[in-house]
Amino acid sequence: MIGKCLTGAGSRHRFSSTFLADQCQAWMKGGRSAQLRVHSSTLAESSLHAGTPITTEPSTSESTTALVDASENKGVATLTDEQLRRNAELLEMLQGKLVLAPLTKGGNLPFRRLCADFGAEVTMSEMSFARHLLRGDPTEKARLKRAANEACFGFQIATNNIGEGVRAGALAAEAGASWMDLNCGCPIYEATKRGLGSALLRNPRKLARLVAGIAEGIDLPLTVKVRTGTSASKINVQQVVSLLQDAGAAAVIVHGRTAEQRYKKPADWSLLADVARLNEVPVIGNGDILTYYEAQQRRSSGCLAHMVGRGALIKPWIFQEVKEGRELNPDATERVGIYRQLVSHMKEHFGDDAKGRRKAFYFLPWHFDFLCRYRYLPEEVYRELSEERPLIGQRMETAASELGEELDSLPVLERLLRCQSTDAHAEIAAALWDSSSDAEARGVLEQLANEKVADWESNGEEREERVAEG
Numbered sequence: 001m002i003g004k005c006l007t008g009a010g011s012r013h014r015f016s017s018t019f020l021a022d023q024c025q026a027w028m029k030g031g032r033s034a035q036l037r038v039h040s041s042t043l044a045e046s047s048l049h050a051g052t053p054i055t056t057e058p059s060t061s062e063s064t065t066a067l068v069d070a071s072e073n074k075g076v077a078t079l080t081d082e083q084l085r086r087n088a089e090l091l092e093m094l095q096g097k098l099v100l101a102p103l104t105k106g107g108n109l110p111f112r113r114l115c116a117d118f119g120a121e122v123t124m125s126e127m128s129f130a131r132h133l134l135r136g137d138p139t140e141k142a143r144l145k146r147a148a149n150e151a152c153f154g155f156q157i158a159t160n161n162i163g164e165g166v167r168a169g170a171l172a173a174e175a176g177a178s179w180m181d182l183n184c185g186c187p188i189y190e191a192t193k194r195g196l197g198s199a200l201l202r203n204p205r206k207l208a209r210l211v212a213g214i215a216e217g218i219d220l221p222l223t224v225k226v227r228t229g230t231s232a233s234k235i236n237v238q239q240v241v242s243l244l245q246d247a248g249a250a251a252v253i254v255h256g257r258t259a260e261q262r263y264k265k266p267a268d269w270s271l272l273a274d275v276a277r278l279n280e281v282p283v284i285g286n287g288d289i290l291t292y293y294e295a296q297q298r299r300s301s302g303c304l305a306h307m308v309g310r311g312a313l314i315k316p317w318i319f320q321e322v323k324e325g326r327e328l329n330p331d332a333t334e335r336v337g338i339y340r341q342l343v344s345h346m347k348e349h350f351g352d353d354a355k356g357r358r359k360a361f362y363f364l365p366w367h368f369d370f371l372c373r374y375r376y377l378p379e380e381v382y383r384e385l386s387e388e389r390p391l392i393g394q395r396m397e398t399a400a401s402e403l404g405e406e407l408d409s410l411p412v413l414e415r416l417l418r419c420q421s422t423d424a425h426a427e428i429a430a431a432l433w434d435s436s437s438d439a440e441a442r443g444v445l446e447q448l449a450n451e452k453v454a455d456w457e458s459n460g461e462e463r464e465e466r467v468a469e470g
């Protein structure tokens, strides 16, 4: 039970960094009433400022301007008691958790449901373009939908407009999201050419004004997902995060790479630790977690929570591994069962008919691009290697010589599930969907493997490493 810790209902608080941090600490320590301390540098201007009431429904660019003027938006947010209470409640939910990253295409509802089956307690939607969402685009609207077992669900938007953000926030609240996140990390040209995603990192003060305007105007907590900068020569994450804390972000998610780096270099966790240490707004650290022992190593970063993206796509059971502190090592037969669970969630979500199959097959074969990368990585063999370089960035052969494996002695089903060929992925998906039981699927897959795996393996070797990017 969370106690009320704020001053008179309805008052608005000019945001200051320690303001939320103190509040959250108090809430996290026992959820009891706390005396709010206001940061000395902002005391004069803020304290318990009852600002001009702010309209929460700016629906045009004119009203967006009105919103900015009304709050004298200088990138410093004025949040209500209720907004601060919700922020604190969210932080309590996030603390110490492994959060499922927003993953375009991968983070479809059936996949998130599968992660939640394996213990993911905090999940995020795929990125939704706020403008298209507000126009009623069905694909974007579908991203608002949350599975019944998603305990804490963040809805991510891309926008550079306060009015759009506020209206998207209203839709997210109506749909039952736990919070909203603003994407400031997406490096793809489609987003950056419109001034969205990582393009927002180019002008941190403008970004702070955007965040303050949205944070003030919505009923949900707002987080912001950033990268360390746009390029190695423009690393500005410290400045960005310190501005975002005054802009009313409940937390900042930091993917420890620049937009330009994509996945080429390991995430910079020492920079993430500095960001967490030097800022009071809680930081969720993100980058390169694949095993429970790598997740454990990241605990020393001082981040409130950690986020996993590709690691969950490769092994959706990573949430259970991290909770239990052990590698689960499901064999090929067990993995067929897990993949069939995903199929079953897809059938429920998209429909168990020809139309549903067509929709699901936009996603299902694609998932095997990641699922095929699963390898057993026991700590006693791989921990040292992981300290040299994150395991997710290391090239893994089909048979792991470190474990004494040889290709010819691997069970044929195991070889098939590790196969990188896209043709194999399409046929695996079809076998899983069309079989009426796990045993039948296994039989069909084994037959496929016996007939085609050697050919697929040689095709797979020529396959370019394809890593989707968000």
Ligand SMILES: Cc1cc2nc3c(=O)[nH]c(=O)nc-3n(C[C@H](O)[C@H](O)[C@H](O)COP(=O)(O)O)c2cc1C
Residues within 6 Å of the ligand: 101, 102, 103, 104, 105, 106, 125, 126, 127, 156, 183, 185, 186, 225, 255, 286, 287, 288, 289, 307, 308, 309, 310, 311, 467, 468, 469, 470
């Ligand atoms: C397939 C894919 C889709 C992604 N889509 C998004 C997205 O929609 N929004 C976002 O903020 N990041 C997106 N990302 C980035 C991830 O959320 C995450 O920040 C990144 O993968 C680093 O974490 P990791 O090393 O654990 O994978 C995506 C990444 C991948 C691999």
